Amino acid sequence: MSKGMWDDIPVDVGLVYEGERIRKKQMQVELGGPKITEKFELVQAREMDEIEDGKVIVVGPDISDMKVGESYPLGIIVEVAGGMVEKDLEAVLERRIHEFMNYIEGFMHLNQRYDIWCRLSQGSFKKGLNSLKIIGTVLTRLYKSEFTNVIEKIQVTFYTDAEKIKPLYEKAREIYNARDARARGLTDEEVPEFYGCTLCQSFAPSHVCTVTPQRISLCGAINWFDARAAAKVDPKGPNFKIEKGELLDPVKGEYSGINEITKKKSLGEVERVHLYTILSPYNHTSCGCFEAIAFYIPEVEGIGIVDRNFKGNTVNGLPFSTMANSTGGGRQTVGFVGMAIEYMRSPKFFSADGGWKRVVWLPANVKENVKDAIPTELYDKIATEQEAPDLASLKEFLKEADHPVKEYWTEEEEEEEEEEEAEAAAQMMQIPTQMPQMQMGAPQMVGGMIQLPMFGAVQFPAGAIGGLGGGQWKIILKNAKIYAEEMIIKRVEKPKKKQKKK
Numbered sequence: 001m002s003k004g005m006w007d008d009i010p011v012d013v014g015l016v017y018e019g020e021r022i023r024k025k026q027m028q029v030e031l032g033g034p035k036i037t038e039k040f041e042l043v044q045a046r047e048m049d050e051i052e053d054g055k056v057i058v059v060g061p062d063i064s065d066m067k068v069g070e071s072y073p074l075g076i077i078v079e080v081a082g083g084m085v086e087k088d089l090e091a092v093l094e095r096r097i098h099e100f101m102n103y104i105e106g107f108m109h110l111n112q113r114y115d116i117w118c119r120l121s122q123g124s125f126k127k128g129l130n131s132l133k134i135i136g137t138v139l140t141r142l143y144k145s146e147f148t149n150v151i152e153k154i155q156v157t158f159y160t161d162a163e164k165i166k167p168l169y170e171k172a173r174e175i176y177n178a179r180d181a182r183a184r185g186l187t188d189e190e191v192p193e194f195y196g197c198t199l200c201q202s203f204a205p206s207h208v209c210t211v212t213p214q215r216i217s218l219c220g221a222i223n224w225f226d227a228r229a230a231a232k233v234d235p236k237g238p239n240f241k242i243e244k245g246e247l248l249d250p251v252k253g254e255y256s257g258i259n260e261i262t263k264k265k266s267l268g269e270v271e272r273v274h275l276y277t278i279l280s281p282y283n284h285t286s287c288g289c290f291e292a293i294a295f296y297i298p299e300v301e302g303i304g305i306v307d308r309n310f311k312g313n314t315v316n317g318l319p320f321s322t323m324a325n326s327t328g329g330g331r332q333t334v335g336f337v338g339m340a341i342e343y344m345r346s347p348k349f350f351s352a353d354g355g356w357k358r359v360v361w362l363p364a365n366v367k368e369n370v371k372d373a374i375p376t377e378l379y380d381k382i383a384t385e386q387e388a389p390d391l392a393s394l395k396e397f398l399k400e401a402d403h404p405v406k407e408y409w410t411e412e413e414e415e416e417e418e419e420e421e422a423e424a425a426a427q428m429m430q431i432p433t434q435m436p437q438m439q440m441g442a443p444q445m446v447g448g449m450i451q452l453p454m455f456g457a458v459q460f461p462a463g464a465i466g467g468l469g470g471g472q473w474k475i476i477l478k479n480a481k482i483y484a485e486e487m488i489i490k491r492v493e494k495p496k497k498k499q500k501k502k
């Protein structure tokens with residue numbers, strides 16, 4: 001970016017501002033976001049004579065007309081034309097709106113597609129960033145400098161008038177659905193290669209998305225066709241080809257080619273990736289742009305899914321935001337993974353863990369949205385926040401519905417539940433700082449994993465527990481599960497007795 005390029009822009013523009021967060025107290029206005037139902041961003045390929053290069057249009061009130069601290073609707077349409085511009089590029093160009101808008105000092109853009117959330121800071125407003133036309137100008141210049149050989153003409157329109165946005169929002173959702181549907185039917189086995197994306201590394205440095213026909217990107221905005229088109233026209237950009245290499249594990253979805261490129265692109269942070277599971281230490285990494293989070297519920301051996309629009313606590317007592325904090329940032333977390341809603345339509349949807357047979361909880365609106373993807377016989381067996389607001393009601397619901405997840409339940413779990421109720425009456429105890437000795441029972445296979453039984457006990461030395469007198473006490477570790485990548489069982493030789501000297 002040349003220095004003079006931004007001389008007429010009242011604030012700085014550059015990579016350094018990516019990741020800048022604007023808190024409510026600091027904001028001049030909010031555009032889109034959780035308070036606004038209908039919002040969107042869309043890139044459309046046009047013919048050369050259909051658009052005017054560099055033109056920025058604002059339909060509805062501009063920033064200077066908006067009240068401080070208020071939220072307003074927002075629709076963004078970026079139209080592009082050029083010899084190399086093709087339909088397949090639309091989704092990838094659209095995803096760059098997020099990156100480019102975040103280059104603007106004091107401007108924050110989160111999420112994608114129908115879920116955008118922008119904020120302008122009071123500081124940048126005071127510096128003169130008081131019109132969407134300025135933001136549109138920055139966008140047009142960044143697009144043209146980044147896609148020099150692709151985009152010849154670009155026109156940007158911002159809609160802030162709710163009435164005008166409504167029909168455009170409906171149209172945009174149809175376009176997103178049509179894009180997603182394109183990759184359905186194509187399998188991971190039949191394509192010669194996969195594609196990757198590192199666009200989110202500015203927020204999550206070790207995150208590398210692997211995009212396959214049957215595992216769309218976490219943000220849901222880039223499918224296999226989109227990533228392929230982007231890698232072709234912009235080989236130095238964030239999208240790249242992934243040679244599959246050897247298929248190391250067809251069930252979990254591990255390929256040597258994915259492992260190699262992920263290790264390279266994550267600078268050694270991530271060495272292995274399992275595509276189709278939530279229960280592996282090598283789960284796909286999660287950035288922060290995921291549309292939803294899949295979370296394991298050990299109490300019922302099932303999988304819950306929550307989308308970012310869900311308000312309040314999920315069935316495990318945690319809201320989306322808390323789980324997002326411990327899932328995102330480029331991490332691989334056993335039992336938590338970021339995902340796109342579209343992934344739920346894939347035959348490879350957590351197929352290593354049992355797929356839909358393992359899903360026990362969904363927000364009601366997500367359940368309705370993906371109704372077509374849920375096997376008919378399972379639809380009524382999956383709980384939502386209405387039937388199961390907490391774990392106790394979930395377990396009851398699953399029992400009554402005879403959910404297939406019960407196959408994963410062991411008798412010990414049932415027994416322990418009763419035991420737990422009895423234990424709840426126990427007195428408060430002071431746990432000694434002295435390291436206790438832990439005794440575990442024999443490991444068993446549960447849900448394809450080695451699981452140590454939940455009745456492992458910790459024994460404390462006599463008199464160590466204050467208030468309960470002497471003798472030995474046992475503490476039951478309820479639902480404590482330990483997963484190991486490998487288990488080595490070794491015979492412990494008894495120490496040889498020293499021979500008495502004659």
Ligand code: SF4
Pocket residue numbers: 095197198199200201208209217218219220221222287289290
């Ligand atoms: S979530 Fe993945 S595919 Fe989507 S922009 Fe981020 S890195 Fe790219």
